[in-house]
Amino acid sequence: MALSHMATSSSSSRSNLLKPLTAVLSCTLPHRRTISSDSTTTLTIETSVPFTAHKIDEPSRSVETTPKELLTFFRHMALMRRMEIAADSLYKAKLIRGFCHLYDGQEAVAVGMEAAITKKDAIITAYRDHCTFLGRGGTLLEIFAELMGRQAGCSRGKGGSMHFYKKEFGFYGGHGIVGAQVPLGCGLAFAQKYSKDEAVTFALYGDGAANQGQLFEALNISALWDLPAILVCENNHYGMGTAEWRAAKSPSYYKRGDYVPGLKVDGMDALAVKQACKFAKEYALKNGPIILEMDTYRYHGHSMSDPGSTYRTRDEISGVRQERDPIERIRKLILFHDLATEKELKDTEKEVRKEVDEAIAKAKESPMPDPHELFTNIYVKDSGLEVFGPDRKELRYALP
Amino acid sequence: MAGSVSGSRRIMGRLLKCGYGYGNGFLRQFSTSSSDGKSLNLYTAINQALHIAMESDPRAYIFGEDVGFGGVFRCTTGLADRFGKNRVFNTPLCEQGIVGFAIGLAAMGNRAIAEIQFADYIFPAFDQIVNEAAKFRYRSGNQFNCGGLTIRAPYGAVGHGGHYHSQSPEAFFCHVPGLKVVIPRSPKEAKGLLLSSIRDPNPVVFFEPKWLYRLSVEEVPEHDYMLPLSEAEVIREGNDITLVGWGAQLSIMEQACLDAEKDGISCELIDLKTLIPWDKETVEASVRKTGRLLISHEAPVTGGFGAEISASIVERCFLRLEAPVARICGLDTPFPLVFEPFYLPTKNKILDAIKSTVNY
Numbered sequence: 001m002a003l004s005h006m007a008t009s010s011s012s013s014r015s016n017l018l019k020p021l022t023a024v025l026s027c028t029l030p031h032r033r034t035i036s037s038d039s040t041t042t043l044t045i046e047t048s049v050p051f052t053a054h055k056i057d058e059p060s061r062s063v064e065t066t067p068k069e070l071l072t073f074f075r076h077m078a079l080m081r082r083m084e085i086a087a088d089s090l091y092k093a094k095l096i097r098g099f100c101h102l103y104d105g106q107e108a109v110a111v112g113m114e115a116a117i118t119k120k121d122a123i124i125t126a127y128r129d130h131c132t133f134l135g136r137g138g139t140l141l142e143i144f145a146e147l148m149g150r151q152a153g154c155s156r157g158k159g160g161s162m163h164f165y166k167k168e169f170g171f172y173g174g175h176g177i178v179g180a181q182v183p184l185g186c187g188l189a190f191a192q193k194y195s196k197d198e199a200v201t202f203a204l205y206g207d208g209a210a211n212q213g214q215l216f217e218a219l220n221i222s223a224l225w226d227l228p229a230i231l232v233c234e235n236n237h238y239g240m241g242t243a244e245w246r247a248a249k250s251p252s253y254y255k256r257g258d259y260v261p262g263l264k265v266d267g268m269d270a271l272a273v274k275q276a277c278k279f280a281k282e283y284a285l286k287n288g289p290i291i292l293e294m295d296t297y298r299y300h301g302h303s304m305s306d307p308g309s310t311y312r313t314r315d316e317i318s319g320v321r322q323e324r325d326p327i328e329r330i331r332k333l334i335l336f337h338d339l340a341t342e343k344e345l346k347d348t349e350k351e352v353r354k355e356v357d358e359a360i361a362k363a364k365e366s367p368m369p370d371p372h373e374l375f376t377n378i379y380v381k382d383s384g385l386e387v388f389g390p391d392r393k394e395l396r397y398a399l400p
Numbered sequence: 401m402a403g404s405v406s407g408s409r410r411i412m413g414r415l416l417k418c419g420y421g422y423g424n425g426f427l428r429q430f431s432t433s434s435s436d437g438k439s440l441n442l443y444t445a446i447n448q449a450l451h452i453a454m455e456s457d458p459r460a461y462i463f464g465e466d467v468g469f470g471g472v473f474r475c476t477t478g479l480a481d482r483f484g485k486n487r488v489f490n491t492p493l494c495e496q497g498i499v500g501f502a503i504g505l506a507a508m509g510n511r512a513i514a515e516i517q518f519a520d521y522i523f524p525a526f527d528q529i530v531n532e533a534a535k536f537r538y539r540s541g542n543q544f545n546c547g548g549l550t551i552r553a554p555y556g557a558v559g560h561g562g563h564y565h566s567q568s569p570e571a572f573f574c575h576v577p578g579l580k581v582v583i584p585r586s587p588k589e590a591k592g593l594l595l596s597s598i599r600d601p602n603p604v605v606f607f608e609p610k611w612l613y614r615l616s617v618e619e620v621p622e623h624d625y626m627l628p629l630s631e632a633e634v635i636r637e638g639n640d641i642t643l644v645g646w647g648a649q650l651s652i653m654e655q656a657c658l659d660a661e662k663d664g665i666s667c668e669l670i671d672l673k674t675l676i677p678w679d680k681e682t683v684e685a686s687v688r689k690t691g692r693l694l695i696s697h698e699a700p701v702t703g704g705f706g707a708e709i710s711a712s713i714v715e716r717c718f719l720r721l722e723a724p725v726a727r728i729c730g731l732d733t734p735f736p737l738v739f740e741p742f743y744l745p746t747k748n749k750i751l752d753a754i755k756s757t758v759n760y
Contacts, residue, residue, distance in 0.1 A: 097560030098737050149738035160562050160737040176564035177521065178493050211492035212524070239493050241466045247492035311469060374731070374739040385732055 017237060017297070017316060039068035045333065047272035054254050056261035056290070059279040063271040067339040069115065070330055073270050074345065077107040077327045079352045080131040083140065084300070086356050087130065087147055087161075091304050095364075096147045098160040103131040105299040108326035109234055110135040112273025113202060117281060120197060124172040124185040125204035127162035128234075128298075132204070136171040138164065140359030145366045152366035158373060170199075179205055179212030182231065186218040189229035189289075200228040200284045202277070208239020210253050219289060223260050226288030230280045231257070233291065234267065236298040241311045254293035267294030268324040297324065437588075437621040443613040445587035445620045446475045446552075449594040450513065452624045454483045457511055460598070462488045464498060464515025464552075472517060473554055473613050499525035499551060503533050503603075506548035511598055519555035519607055520564045526572070533603045534578030547601035552594075554610035555583070556648050556698055557744060562737040568699035568730070573605050574676045574708065580604040581675040582629060583647040586612070588620045592627030593673060600629060609648035616651075632679035634686065638666035640758050641692040644683055644709055646672045649696050649745065656750035665758050675705055683709065684716050691722040692757050696745050701729035723760030726753040 044062050051058040084104040090096045103110070106128075113123070114135040125132050130143055138154055146153025147161055154164050155174075164174040172188060175181035185203025192199045209215065210233055222229040233253040237244050244251040254262030261283070265276040273294060280290050297320045301308025308317070334340050340348075375383045440448065454460050462479055468490040470477035480488040491498050495516055502512035516522045522529075529551065537545035557566045573581050582597050582604055584590035590608065597604040609616075635650070636657055645653045650671055657667040668686050672678055687693050693713055695706035710725040728745040736743050 098562035099565055157738055158736070162562070162564070177523075208493040211494045211497075213494060213496055214524070239465075240472075241469050242490045242492075246490060305472065368738055371739065371742060374733055374736055374742055378733055383732060 017320060039071075040066050042066060043070075043337065045271055047275060048266045048269040048329070049272075051272070051276065052254065052264040054252075054257075054262040054264075054291075055259075056263065056283070058263060059275055061275075063275045065271060065274075067334075067337070070334050070337075070339060071348075073111050073115070074327065074330045074334060075348050075352065076111050076135065077270070077330065078349050079140075079355065080104070080107045080110065080134055081327060082349075082352050082356045083134065083143065084130060086144075086360060088300070088304070090144070090147065090360070096161065097149065098162070099127070100147070100161040100304045101128040101302065102300040102304075103128050103298070105320070105326075106234060106236060106267065106294075106296045107131055108270040108273055108329075109204075109232075109267045109294045109296055111326075112270040113232070113277045115270070115274040116277035117200070117202070119169050120199040121281065122170045122172055122185070122188045122192070122199065122201040123204065124181045124188060124201065125174065126178065126181055126206060126209065127174070127176050128206070129162065129164045129174045133164040133166060133171055133174070136166055137169040138166050138171070140356060141362050141366075142166075144360050144363035148363055148366075149368060150363055150366035151369050152363060156373070157369040158377070179209035179214055181205065182209070182212075182215050183218035183221075185231075186222045186227055186229045186289075189222065189227040189284075190225065193225075193227055198285060200230055200281050202230045202232050204232045204234055206239060207233060207235040207237060207244045207251070207253060208242070208247065210235075210256065211239075211247055219257055219260055219291075222289040223257075228284040229289045230277075230284050231260075231289060231291045233293045234296055235293050236296050238298075238302065238311065240302045241306065243311065252293070254291050257289070257291045260289050260291055262291035262293060264293045264295060267296030268320075268326045269329060270326060437619045439617055440587050440620040441614050441617045442584075442587045442590050442608070443473050443475045445591040446594060446608060447477055447479075448620070448622075449591040449598075450476060450479055451482065453511070453513065453595060453598045454479065454487065456624060457599075459509065459548075460487070460511035460513060461505060462513045462515070463491050463502075465493055465517045466490060467515050471515060473610060475552075475608075475613075476515070495521055495523075495525040496528055499528040500532065502549050502551070503528060503536065503546045506546035506603070507536065507544055509548065511548040511550070512546075513550050513552065513598060516551060516553040518565055518610075519553040519569050520567045522551075522553055522569060525551075529573065529579070529603075529605065530576050534576045536578075536603075538578060545601070546603050549603040550594075550598045550600075550606055551604070552606045552608060554613070555607040556609050556611055557735075557740060558611050559740065560737075561735075561740075563735055566735045566740070568607075568697065570605075570607055570675055570697075571699055571703060571705045574705050577676075578603070579676065580629060581607070582673065583607045583609070583675065584673070585609070585647055585650045585671050586616050587618050589627060589671075589673070591620055592625050593629070595624065596626040596629050599626065604629075607647065611648045612651075627673075630674045630677050630679055632670050632672045632674075632682040634668060634682065635671050636667065636669040638668035638690065640666045640690055641668070641694060641754055642683065642686040642690045643667055643669045643694045643696065643750075643754075644672055644706075645669070645696045646675065647698075649698055652745070652747050653696055653750055655747045656754060659747070659751050660754045663755070665754060667754060672709075678709075680712055680716070683713060687713050687717045688720050691720055692760075693717075693721070694726040694728060694750070694753055694757055696728045696750055698730050698744060700732045701727050702732050704729050723757045726757045728753050 047061045084102040091100050110131045142154040149157045162176045182203045185201045189201040254264040266272045375385045467476040468480045502514040505512040555568050584593045597606045643653050695709050706727040728750045731743050
């Protein structure tokens with residue numbers, strides 16, 4: 001079978017996924033130090049692996065954080081993980097229709113990025129958007145209601161899983177076509193520069209989208225005009241079912257901007273992501289675009305119809321879970337520094353579970369959008385189309 | 401259980417409910433079977449056609465996103481094993497690149513069979529298809545062509561596909577002289593039409609009704625056979641009104657025909673099969689007989705291919721028409737997520753239009 005054959009031959013790349021990490025955990029944790037119970041005490045923690053830079057000096061590996069921040073990271077990532085697992089069940093129960101792409105495994109990117117920027121900065125992403133939306137300040141109710149196509153959803157039930165938006169928090173969606181959001185992101189950055197907002201745009205895309213031509217077109221424009229655009233490649237190593245090295249001649253995505261500097265970041269380490277995004281924002285405001293490659297991993301398949309196990313081995317997935325899981329990394333840091341007990345963290349996970357369950361119950365109570373919504377928002381004055389009568393068979397047009 | 405449908409030739413094969421997630425539908429089981437060949441679903445028939453195309457032409461190649469693993473709809477299962485990774489291979493996610501590459505490959509005298517994973521993703525490749533593929537022969541004064549090019553893409557609704565996995569973009573390509581656009585209605589048709597498309601010396605865009613991949617099952621001859629392009633087929637004879645459609649929509653139209661029959665209306669149903677260049681004669685002959693025409697497709701009604709059929713038939717049969725041509729199509733909205741049942745041209749909408757056209 002093609003599948004088993006492919007899976008075996010991909011095992012050569014599997015070791016690459018794990019190699020840096022095994023080394024990581026043994027040396028990551030800094031020496032135990034006594035800290036006061038003050039949640040704002042500054043802690044300095046070394047990133048899991050060094051940054052790798054292209055045409056730029058890399059930022060320091062020492063990241064400043066606080067007990068409060070670490071506990072928040074833990075809580076937010078646990079919430080995202082739980083939310084995605086719940087979405088998986090809702091999809092299987094056919095309460096979520098449409099296509100659905102889950103983020104579990106990649107949580108550190110959403111959380112770390114948010115910690116480095118403000119809501120004035122813009123984020124635009126592809127269709128794996130649930131957790132990025134939550135990180136920006138979206139609510140669980142808005143998420144689950146949108147997933148189930150209900151009125152209380154963030155796009156009023158009209159977008160579904162791939163189309164979350166939250167304008168007031170600088171979240172520009174939620175885009176279904178691979179790579180299409182990156183040129184849009186550069187347009188956002190142009191507007192920010194033009195109006196002297198001192199803000200930047202993070203345009204996220206996957207390793208699969210990195211091979212789309214429009215990325216390079218957008219990058220050239222951004223570099224030409226020094227736009228504050230940060231292209232963030234969330235490299236989860238598989239573009240749908242194709243391993244990165246099968247689809248990209250150079251899977252060093254941080255170098256693919258050629259004349260644009262880049263940084264490779266351990267995307268499973270929220271603190272490294274935070275450090276990199278802070279660095280990139282400062283750089284972009286002064287100099288123009290930069291690429292961040294987040295080395296990360298998705299535990300689920302590409303979408304709900306992909307079991308995610310035909311093109312990679314179960315060992316690889318469980319290996320990443322054991323060695324690199326972003327939540328476990330923060331859990332270990334918290335325990336190591338005595339910032340919370342194991343039981344307290346378990347309690348947090350229980351609370352998060354409850355929050356998710358409550359949001360789902362509430363979302364289920366939200367009604368489906370009114371049928372006339374089918375015709376709204378097509379033009380400013382809607383579409384001029386009305387449907388009525390039994391089975392909605394009769395149409396009436398008016399000029400919009 | 402499948403029961404026989406009197407007065408109608410087998411259209412969609414047997415439509416099965418299945419556990420695929422798409423099978424929640426309003427498609428009912430249809431009759432029966434002939435005795436030649438094996439009972440196959442649509443994606444298996446496509447798969448068989450691709451095997452035959454590769455076997456019968458050593459210069460045929462298949463590529464696209466994830467096709468090496470069998471593709472998201474399993475249409476290319478087993479091909480990489482059988483014909484090797486040099487002839488069946490995955491591409492990066494870059495539709496414009498895939499089609500441009502395919503045109504070049506075909507221009508060197510090869511059969512390039514490119515897959516675009518969903519018809520909704522074909523737009524980055526639109527320039528290559530419209531400006532490069534379709535006009536290559538014309539603009540080079542016949543020195544060059546990419547006649548060996550076939551682009552396969554699943555199209556249409558699946559019950560819950562939402563905005564970007566449900567669209568029917570066929571009309572965009574029907575506006576481009578130099579291309580052929582082909583859409584099959586069932587497994588047997590799919591196999592024969594795909595083989596014809598691959599072997600046709602012109603670039604062909606071949607849209608596969610993804611709703612029917614697993615749902616539609618019928619006996620498919622195992623041997624290599626081709627069905628003619630640009631030939632429509634009368635799949636159900638009748639006297640009162642002509643219905644024209646293609647692809648998955650035909651099963652909905654057939655249900656409407658059956659219901660109309662109970663009210664004493666005799667419907668003639670035509671599968672257009674090839675949208676450009678299309679078989680005007682078959683449709684014209686039928687409308688001359690019935691005096692009425694109804695066209696149905698999933699794509700939005702405005703600028704849909706139904707408009708072209710309507711205009712052409714009015715030109716040819718103006719004095720014979722006894723009622724305005726009816727178009728029962730998708731609404732002029734983006735393809736919706738939760739409102740799919742409202743958007744789609746359902747059986748009841750068609751039935752209603754049959755009645756009002758006949759009683760005009």
